[in-house]
Amino acid sequence: MRRSDSKSIRAALPGLGRILKHFAPQLRKQKWLLILSFGSLLAEIVLHLLEPWPLKFIFDYILLPNASHKSHHLPIAAALSQLSPSVLLTSLVASIVAIALLGAAAAYFSIVGMALAATNMLTEIRTDLYSHLQRLSLAFHNQAKTGDLITRVTSDIERLREVSVMAVLPLLANSLTLVGMILVMFWMNWELALIAIAIFPWFLFSTVRLTHKIRRVVKMQRQGEGAMAATAAESISAIKVVKALSLHEMLERVFFHYNRKSLRASNKAQQLSAALERMVELLVGVATALVLWRGVYLVLAKIVTPGDLLVFVNYLRIAFKPMRQLAKYTGQIAKATASGERVLDILNTVPDIQDSKGALEAPPFLGAIRFENVSFAYNPEQLILKNISFEVQPGQQVALVGPSGGGKSTLVSLLLRLYDPITGRILIDGHDLREYKLQSLRRQISIVLQDSILFSGTVQDNISYGRLGARFKEIEWAARLANAHDFIMALPQGYATILGERGANLSGGQRQRIAIARAAIRHAPIVILDEPTTGLDNENERAVSEALQRLTYKRTTFLISHNLKTTQSADLILYIENGQIIEQGTHTELMRLNGRYAAMYAIQDKSDLSGKAEGRRLSWQKGSDSEPLHSHCE
Numbered sequence: 001m002r003r004s005d006s007k008s009i010r011a012a013l014p015g016l017g018r019i020l021k022h023f024a025p026q027l028r029k030q031k032w033l034l035i036l037s038f039g040s041l042l043a044e045i046v047l048h049l050l051e052p053w054p055l056k057f058i059f060d061y062i063l064l065p066n067a068s069h070k071s072h073h074l075p076i077a078a079a080l081s082q083l084s085p086s087v088l089l090t091s092l093v094a095s096i097v098a099i100a101l102l103g104a105a106a107a108y109f110s111i112v113g114m115a116l117a118a119t120n121m122l123t124e125i126r127t128d129l130y131s132h133l134q135r136l137s138l139a140f141h142n143q144a145k146t147g148d149l150i151t152r153v154t155s156d157i158e159r160l161r162e163v164s165v166m167a168v169l170p171l172l173a174n175s176l177t178l179v180g181m182i183l184v185m186f187w188m189n190w191e192l193a194l195i196a197i198a199i200f201p202w203f204l205f206s207t208v209r210l211t212h213k214i215r216r217v218v219k220m221q222r223q224g225e226g227a228m229a230a231t232a233a234e235s236i237s238a239i240k241v242v243k244a245l246s247l248h249e250m251l252e253r254v255f256f257h258y259n260r261k262s263l264r265a266s267n268k269a270q271q272l273s274a275a276l277e278r279m280v281e282l283l284v285g286v287a288t289a290l291v292l293w294r295g296v297y298l299v300l301a302k303i304v305t306p307g308d309l310l311v312f313v314n315y316l317r318i319a320f321k322p323m324r325q326l327a328k329y330t331g332q333i334a335k336a337t338a339s340g341e342r343v344l345d346i347l348n349t350v351p352d353i354q355d356s357k358g359a360l361e362a363p364p365f366l367g368a369i370r371f372e373n374v375s376f377a378y379n380p381e382q383l384i385l386k387n388i389s390f391e392v393q394p395g396q397q398v399a400l401v402g403p404s405g406g407g408k409s410t411l412v413s414l415l416l417r418l419y420d421p422i423t424g425r426i427l428i429d430g431h432d433l434r435e436y437k438l439q440s441l442r443r444q445i446s447i448v449l450q451d452s453i454l455f456s457g458t459v460q461d462n463i464s465y466g467r468l469g470a471r472f473k474e475i476e477w478a479a480r481l482a483n484a485h486d487f488i489m490a491l492p493q494g495y496a497t498i499l500g501e502r503g504a505n506l507s508g509g510q511r512q513r514i515a516i517a518r519a520a521i522r523h524a525p526i527v528i529l530d531e532p533t534t535g536l537d538n539e540n541e542r543a544v545s546e547a548l549q550r551l552t553y554k555r556t557t558f559l560i561s562h563n564l565k566t567t568q569s570a571d572l573i574l575y576i577e578n579g580q581i582i583e584q585g586t587h588t589e590l591m592r593l594n595g596r597y598a599a600m601y602a603i604q605d606k607s608d609l610s611g612k613a614e615g616r617r618l619s620w621q622k623g624s625d626s627e628p629l630h631s632h633c634e
């Protein structure tokens with residue numbers, strides 16, 4: 001218990017230091033605004049220190065001149081005593097207004113300067129964070145929760161911005177004012193100054209202790225908020241499934257749990273902050289009483305003037321006011337530190353998959369692919385792919401078949417370099433994938449998945465995401481190739497029709513055909529199809545299959561399918577089970593082998609014969625002429 005406490009105390013300041021160090025380049029860019037802000041801040045502090053002085057002079061030189069004889073340590077004292085009381089009073093009163101005016105102007109510039117600097121800085125950091133998140137590998141995103149990541153990009157960054165203006169600046173101002181006041185107090189009378197600062201150790205002790213408690217509680221609160229956002233994001237994005245499975249109550253319970261956890265932590269943080277502030281108020285009372293008690297003796301003994309005592313008591317009030325707020329600000333800064341650390345956690349995560357040193361722009365691929373003893377695991381305990389080796393010639397069609405969970409999708413994701421193999425290598429046209437720049441590799445691979453994801457935006461935008469900057473003519477060509485043109489034209493605004501989030505306002509088959517158009521416009525020499533026709537009705541399946549035949553014509557193609565009828569004309573069939581290629585060859589060869597593939601085929605054949613109507617399937621006809629559209633746009 002003690003160990004974890006001391007650990008968190010040690011962790012608090014380095015956390016802030018780490019954040020400042022990491023963001024130093026962004027800070028440097030705002031140098032001039034920060035200098036303006038800091039210069040104005042210093043002016044504000046000096047004016048703050050001057051505030052009680054006109055009152056002191058009014059007491060010492062006008063109201064109680066007899067008691068002011070000891071106050072000649074001031075250089076202007078002699079000059080002041082030369083002035084007539086009425087001129088002196090007018091000047092002093094005017095100086096009160098002047099100090100207030102200049103102080104207000106200085107405060108204004110320091111706040112505005114800091115706010116501008118913080119906004120500029122955090123806009124940049126937020127953009128960096130977003131780009132970094134996009135670059136992090138799938139292995140990271142598989143583990144992370146979407147809602148939690150969104151909270152980091154939005155509210156954690158916002159908190160950092162807010163706190164730099166609402167807490168860091170005032171904290172700096174208050175601390176410097178405090179130091180200034182202590183110096184002036186010592187200069188005026190060391191004995192009273194010592195009494196005034198006697199409560200400091202007590203103050204520091206309680207602030208540090210409570211601040212660390214607040215920091216821990218706030219971290220818990222943020223975790224709760226992250227989990228809450230994650231639950232909400234997950235369930236809202238899968239609302240169809242939630243409704244179908246009647247998961248509302250279960251999800252509500254989960255949400256309620258995190259909501260309550262976060263609110264409890266928030267209440268606790270509030271409680272701790274309030275306790276800290278009250279503690280400081282008490283200390284202010286004690287210090288004022290002690291200074292007055294000793295100060296009045298000193299005034300009566302003519303060691304200090306009544307005006308001096310006035311400055312002391314005033315300083316105590318002004319100096320302790322910042323101390324009261326210090327508690328509030330440290331609480332806020334502790335919150336912001338927790339937010340900053342959450343942002344840093346992401347920025348410091350290095351993408352597993354990135355361009356290797358000296359990576360080259362990939363030349364246009366012919367499409368020869370070779371897997372050499374490739375093994376892969378998502379986590380070290382369990383190998384998902386074991387020693388996979390096979391070879392595909394340019395333009396050949398490879399079918400990946402076998403029981404669910406065997407590793408088929410994993411195998412094709414290695415080709416896209418979503419993950420890297422643990423051992424072995426994958427060659428395209430004789431070169432290891434890792435020699436190429438990621439973007440230039442992925443640009444030459446098209447994918448169509450079982451549930452193709454579309455983005456909110458127009459139909460035209462969605463197709464052009466296959467190749468950014470594509471002309472409308474090409475988009476229309478791709479849509480025709482994908483059997484999508486006719487239904488797109490029937491939409492209310494044709495190609496300009498806005499799709500809902502993930503293409504929610506289209507049918508599965510229509511979404512799939514737009515995804516095929518998106519894949520087609522890429523003109524990629526390698527195509528990956530991961531169960532592209534599963535779940536479609538006969539009519540849609542026919543349209544999609546036809547489109548896929550055109551898309552894959554003369555391109556190296558990987559087709560994952562559970563339906564062996566759709567794959568039997570492939571040049572190479574890989575039967576994958578439990579992460580291994582158990583059998584490989586053409587349909588005829590595998591049937592002759594009479595092994596696992598033949599058994600699976602026989603089962604499917606039987607169920608087909610037993611009366612299930614079969615629609616037309618995607619099947620690769622070697623030498624098929626079903627590709628009249630291709631030549632148009634290439």
Ligand SMILES: Nc1ncnc2c1ncn2[C@@H]1O[C@H](COP(=O)(O)OP(=O)(O)OP(=O)(O)O)[C@@H](O)[C@H]1O
Binds near residue numbers: 408409410
């Ligand atoms: N992101 C992941 N993290 C950890 N394990 C994973 C991940 N994705 C898949 N797996 C595991 O890897 C194994 C292979 O999955 P994969 O999706 O490649 O199989 P598949 O043959 O394509 O299955 P299906 O035919 O059902 O799509 C499975 O046991 C699965 O649980």
